[in-house]
Amino acid sequence: MSDRTSPYSPIDPRGWRLAMGLRPLDLAAWLEVDEHRDAELALKRQLLANAFDVVVATRPAGHEASLELLDEVRANLALHHPDVATGPSLDEHPVVAASRLVQEDLCVLVRDDEWRLAAACVCFPSRWNLATKIGTTLDQIHDTVPYYDEQLAAPTRSVFDRLGPERSFWRLNWTLIDSSTLHQPTAARRSPEGDLAQWFFRVERQTIRQLPETRAVVFTIHNYVTSAQQMCDVEPDFAALLLHSLDTAPERTLEYKGWHGVADRLRLVLEERGHGRGP
Ligand code: HEM
Structure with a gap:
């Protein structure tokens, strides 16, 4: 899945920071369809057949909403991506049926005392495990993320409480990782070894x-994985921006992301190539 260039390149030129980065979402752009659709849907079918319990988790509280989600996915595809075939659904949980129709992973959150993850089909997790998150709150889902508690927990809860059917958002997360595999359900914080050709820039486009x-x-x-080498080839500033982010990320973030020592390795590679200066 690495023979593409990410349509998104969200590295902040000011250096590493946690940010909500929410932008208003036009529902015409809720779901993205690209040339990897067939391959990614085939991969989903394979994972649903062989690793169902790893990629699906549901609670009764999420069933009705998942039925509505399936209807919304069908309607959205019919309206905005009419060339994409949707066919009849199998007799299965609606969050799974919906997920088979789109490249996106789908999570349904329902509010009781707080917003909780009530149903999800996540075939392409970026080093996290769905079974440990189902039924938990936004804060608990993110308790592994450094500085989330101090910087993002309150604003995220508040955004969820102020959403409306006409008030949706999207945001981007990115990471540097040592594998192009989309399905990564274990939290291995391995540092990328080797060279830019073995590193991957993984961007998640998320919608709420x-x-x-x-x-x-x-x-x-929706995950977009591109080789770091390819990003450097198509975006002249990419290497310098990446290096600046790695250099400014705090210790706990380096640990969480598996980025220890990566800045030094990148600096060496860039010096050998004669363009190592940060912005
Ligand atoms: C405004 C909403 C949200 C914000 C600002 C946000 C922010 C973040 C950030 C900054 C990270 C760290 C990613 C990284 O640096 O690699 C993260 C991780 C994660 N987020 Fe969110 N998130 C939001 C909503 C959600 C929702 C609704 C879910 C529901 C499933 C979710 C699930 C996760 C998971 C599973 C991780 C990985 C945690 C781990 O490594 O154990 N996020 N999020």
Whole structure:
């Protein structure tokens, strides 16, 4: 899945920082369809056949909202991607049926005392494990993320409470990782070894929208994985921006991301190539 260039390159030129980075979402752009659709849907079918319990987790509280999600996915594809075939669904949980139709991973959150993950089909996790997150709150889902508690927990809860069917958002997360494999369900914080050709720039395009009937929130994640070498080839500033982020990330973030020693390795590679200066 690495023979593409990411359509998104969200490295902040000011250096590493945690940010909400929410932008208003036009529902015409809720789901993205690209030339990797057939391959990614085939991979989903394979994972659903062979690793169902790793990629799907549901609670009864998420069932009704998942039915609404399936309807919304079908309607959205029919309206905005009419060339994409959707066919009849199998007799299975609606979050799974919906997920088979799109490249995105799908998470349904329902509010009781707090917003909780109530149903999800996540075939392409970026080193996290769905079974440990199902039924938990936004804060608990993120308790592994350095500085989330101090910097993002309150604003994220507040955004969820202020969503509406006409008020949706999207945001980007990125990481540097040592594998182009989309399905990475274990939290191995390995540092990328070797050279730019063996490193991958992994961008998650995430959307957050509230369904009009059940008022559940749907969180979608679309992964774009590109070789770091390719990013450098197509984006002249990429290496310098990446190096600046690695240099400014705090210790706990380096640990969480598996980035220890990566800045020094990147600096060496860039010096050998004669363009190592940060912005
Ligand atoms: C405004 C909403 C949200 C914000 C600002 C946010 C922010 C973040 C950030 C900054 C990270 C760290 C990623 C990294 O640096 O590699 C993260 C990780 C994660 N987020 Fe969110 N997130 C949001 C909503 C959600 C929702 C709704 C879910 C529901 C499933 C979710 C699930 C996760 C998971 C599973 C991880 C990985 C945690 C781990 O490594 O154990 N996020 N999020």
